[in-house]
Amino acid sequence: MAQSAPPPFDPSHPPVVEGFTPSAYQSREETFKDKFLRKSRENPLVPIGCLGTAGVLTYGLICFKRGNTRQSQVMMRARVLAQGFTIAALMVGVVITAMKPQK
Incomplete structure (x- = not known):
């Protein structure tokens, strides 16, 4: 019996991985507004500095x-x-984010 070639990669379906069950939770795509609000809450000094500038x-x-x-x-x-204040706020935010433990 000859083995048939594996089916070509189909990007519309995720690959099947043995022993892995995907969670029922499907994360939705984050919109620009959602991302802006989340980043503003994480580091509010950057938007304040931008508006001040x-x-x-x-x-x-x-x-x-x-x-x-x-x-x-x-x-x-x-x-x-x-502008210097804004850059400093940005750098502080980067350092704080880098120091946070990963989830």
């Missing part, structure tokens, strides 16, 4: 357009500080 930049550009160059320069320096 955008606000300072906007106010600095408004001052520049009005001709208030001194205030515009102060706001651009404040923007750099806000």
Whole structure:
């Protein structure tokens, strides 16, 4: 008796693994909004820093357009500080996430 070739891989069906029973729980696809909210809850300082940076930049550009160059320069320096805060918050979040035990 000749052995027949195994069926080709079918991506619509998971492979059958002997001794493994998939759980009944099917995880749903995480949407952008869900992921954004989850990440914001994990590290709330990053969105705060982003909003602060955008606000300072906007106010600095408004001052520049009005001709208030001194205030515009102060706001651009404040923007750099806000960006630094955001990067620092991001790094702290990465370190905390790396130190958490895996589930």
